[in-house]
Amino acid sequence: MSHNKPKTQIPHIQELINECYEAMVRAINDECDTNGAEDARSAACTVDTNDGYIDLCMDHCGNTSVVIVHDNASEGECPILCKAIADGLPDWSETVEQWEEDNPYEDEWTSHGFAGEADYIHWRYG
Numbered sequence: 001m002s003h004n005k006p007k008t009q010i011p012h013i014q015e016l017i018n019e020c021y022e023a024m025v026r027a028i029n030d031e032c033d034t035n036g037a038e039d040a041r042s043a044a045c046t047v048d049t050n051d052g053y054i055d056l057c058m059d060h061c062g063n064t065s066v067v068i069v070h071d072n073a074s075e076g077e078c079p080i081l082c083k084a085i086a087d088g089l090p091d092w093s094e095t096v097e098q099w100e101e102d103n104p105y106e107d108e109w110t111s112h113g114f115a116g117e118a119d120y121i122h123w124r125y126g
Contacts, residue, residue, distance in 0.1 A: 017088035
């Protein structure tokens with residue numbers, strides 16, 4: 001009598017998924033660093049593997065692209081692995097929210113402890 005058990009990821013596959021996740025988080029953070037959280041629209045990165053590389057693309061709408069390129073051109077496509085990697089990529093909005101927490105807005109007023117220019121004027125002349 002066999003019981004259906006959930007499939008567990010093969011450890012090296014899970015490591016690859018984790019590596020892709022981390023690479024995409026870095027790519028999204030770089031996009032936020034460059035354009036700001038409000039204007040960050042898409043991110044792309046490449047993860048090198050023992051057998052080739054993986055190109056990853058993601059946009060703010062949740063569209064993803066995973067392309068596995070083998071060193072050996074005769075290797076076929078890997079739709080199951082591509083889907084597993086895509087499913088393991090970070091959530092765009094959660095990643096941007098974390099970036100915003102880690103990089104609070106700062107200008108000449110907030111860097112000196114004021115909420116803005118009006119707050120400073122009220123403190124100075126109020």
